[in-house]
Amino acid sequence: MTTTAKALLRREMMPHILCPGCGHGIVMNTMLRVLARRYDNLNNVALVAGIGCSSRIVGYIDANTLHTTHGRALTFASGLKLARPELKVIVVTGDGDGLGIGGNHLIHAARRNIDLTCILFNNETYGMTGGQLAPTTVREAFTTTSPAGNTEPHFDAAALATAAGASFVGRGQAFRPDALEEVLERALDHRGFSFVEVMTDCTEYFGRKNSLGGGSDLLFTQSRSDEEVSRDLSEWPSLRPGEGWQVRETQPIGVLSEDSRPAFEESLGLPGYKRKET
Amino acid sequence: MELIQGNEACARGALAAGLKFFGGYPISPSSEIAEILSSRLPRAGGVFVQMEDEMASLGSVIGASLGGLRAMTATSGPGFTLMQEHLGYASLAEIPCVVIDVMRVGPSTGVPTAPSQGDVMQARWGSHGDRAALALAPASVAEVYDLTVQAFNIADRLRAPVVVMFDEVIGHMREGVELVPPRPEDIWRRPDPVGPPGSGHRAYAPNEEGVAQMPRFGDGYRFHVTGLFHDERGYPSTNAELVRQTLERLERKLAPVPFWLPPEKYRLGDASFVFVAYGAVSRVAREAVDRLREEGVAAGLYRPRVLWPVADAQLREDLAGAETVVVAELNRGQWVDVVARALPRSIRIVSHGKSGGEPVTTDELLAAAADLQPRSVKSS
Known part of the structure; x- marks a missing residue:
């Protein structure tokens, strides 16, 4: 390690706003460990977020941090990256933020293949506003605005990003931070738009409303499937057999797609954009 | 002496002021500004990007400004409406930027693209909350050029979004003008950061004009920028007294502008x-x-x-x-x-x-x- 995860925290910002049992803390910790391995300090890293529980995380990290408006983090990040191509820009967003109000920006950032890493925390609900229906909520799930069960189909965020042209698409889970670490490392190494969907949990709302249990019980629901769900990972975590939980089905995790094409910065010929970052 | 339209004067004024980033979305009657900048700005070492909508346009402008560049967008009524949230963000987060609004008849799609001055109150109160607003109103092609330059100056010195608004007549009218580029000493700069780089930098510590002395991102000053009310480090706060003091300061810092112009x-x-x-x-x-x-x-x-x-x-x-x-x-x-x-x-x-x-x-x-x-x- 070049530094430690703890050293990258803004300790003076604690306590954080996350609820006990929330999966976001595990994802944040994983991000910090990845960053700590790559950097001495985060002087050249900008963390840009929208609005929601996951977006609050950037404020806890001792970097150039930008907490923007609901859904628009990718637009701020795009301007910043084009102005300062030498910076490593990482966007933290949620499923409501990135796929609901901000869905348009996601597909266009992917289409441009701008060299950003977008980490989308998917807890299948609007947590900060009280557990309402999200574009990622699966059918039949209960939320505070789908009291009779959701009747809408949900977005597959990774498939959407792939279709829109993201040159790197991966998925991880709060349940398996080791696998997530590998996906995040590869996303940060990638040149061009890299998108990582992370399955995480809202214990206060989604878990409670759907009787999925809280904390660790809810985490376990991320890893229940009869199918092989690993994609392009160095080591595959073992699964527990699927049983009981009706509204959750484990999505494939790992590196789902990756290709090499010029980043937007290269296409624009930006002088500050180096071909190879270390 | 040359014969040019207001929208071209605007684009050229922005370039003369040192514009280095334009993020925009096409809308009549402002489109000439984007069209001209799409060819001239990259040649001047800047970045032109056509974004996916007006919210994205101003978002990208704010991001580029945080990166240290003079940045702007241009739009008309319907797009100006979509930008209101980010105008509020730029006000509270104190991010310099320039928004050009070439006004057409509204509400809604209205009469594209007949002239109007219907956005005057929108420029004042279009964004929610008790926002202090800045809007300049040029009345000739030459003045569009001059006030666009001044808009960048004011935006940087006061770290605030500045709207330059003119009706379609001024935007499309051609006049014989002698454009006088600003001298280097006519360009105002952002307040310099105080204190050493490092973590917990007090980017929002105000200077004697009440303006945040914020560095750009990526220079080793690690600080937080948010649309939440915040303390001098940029850290969120719900302290009612801090909220009142911040609102008062953001209003007070704009007060000299009518005397400058x-x-x-x-x-x-x-x-x-x-x-x-x-x-x-x-x-x-x-x-x-x-x-x-x-x-x-x-x-x-x-x-x-x-x-x-x-x-x-x-x-x-x-x-x-x-x-x-x-x-x-x-x-x-x-x-x-x-x-x-x-x-x-x-x-x-x-x-x-x-x-x-x-x-x-x-x-x-x-x-x-x-x-x-x-x-x-x-x-x-």
Whole structure:
């Protein structure tokens, strides 16, 4: 390690706003460990977020941090990256933020293949506003605005990003931070738009409303499937057999797609954009 | 001397001011600004990007500004509406940026793209909350150039979003102009950061003008920027006293602007009958003043170049000698309330608003004056 995860925290910002049992803390910790391995300090890293529980995380990290408006983090990040191509820009967003109000920006950032890493925390609900229906909520799930069960189909965020042209698409889970670490490392190494969907949990709302249990019980629901769900990972975590939980089905995790094409910065010929970052 | 339109003057003013980033979305009647910059800005070492909508446009501009570049976007009414949330963000987070609004008839898609001054109140109150707003209103092609330069200066010095708003007439009208680029010493800079780089930097510590002394991102000062109310480190706060103090400071720091860009006073000295007009309407009002003077009426014109903020005391003093004030606008009467609030009740204030997409004419103003003159003549 070049530094430690703890050293990258803004300790003076604690306590954080996350609820006990929330999966976001595990994802944040994983991000910090990845960053700590790559950097001495985060002087050249900008963390840009929208609005929601996951977006609050950037404020806890001792970097150039930008907490923007609901859904628009990718637009701020795009301007910043084009102005300062030498910076490593990482966007933290949620499923409501990135796929609901901000869905348009996601597909266009992917289409441009701008060299950003977008980490989308998917807890299948609007947590900060009280557990309402999200574009990622699966059918039949209960939320505070789908009291009779959701009747809408949900977005597959990774498939959407792939279709829109993201040159790197991966998925991880709060349940398996080791696998997530590998996906995040590869996303940060990638040149061009890299998108990582992370399955995480809202214990206060989604878990409670759907009787999925809280904390660790809810985490376990991320890893229940009869199918092989690993994609392009160095080591595959073992699964527990699927049983009981009706509204959750484990999505494939790992590196789902990756290709090499010029980043937007290269296409624009930006002088500050180096071909190879270390 | 060259013959150019207002929108081109705007693009060239921005380049002369050192514009290095433009993020925009096409909309008439502002599109020429983006078109011109798409070819000239990259040649000037800047970045042009066409974003997916107006929210993205201003978002990208704010991001680029945090990266240290002079950045702007250009739009018209419907797009200006979509930008309101980010105008509020830029105000509270103190991110310099310039927004050009070439006004057309609204509400909604309205009459594309007939001229209007219908966004004046939107520029003031379009974004939620008690926001302090800055809006400049040029009235000629040459002034579009000059005020675009000044918009960047003010945005940087005060770390605030500046709106430059003009109606479609000014945007598309061609005039013979001699553009004078600003000298290096005419370009204002952002306040320098204080203190050493490192973590927990107090980027929002205000200087003596009440302006955050914020470094750009990526220079080793690690700080937080948010649309939440925040302390000097940028860390979120819900402290009611901090909220009140912040709002007060953000308003106070803009107060000098009407004095930096004073109003034009045309034949105002002894005038008892005064037109208040801005943008294209002020041009016909000037002609109406000349015609009324030929008829012996003590007429004058007061033309604000800064619509927001308003210096009430300055307005009151400048119009103290008036008996009748006609506020002529290409809307149903938006700035007239500003004038009415500032002036004593002894002055008769009349709104001459026009909507529908046709310009105000000199004859209309003369007819309005004829209706009002008796009192003016009698008392003078």
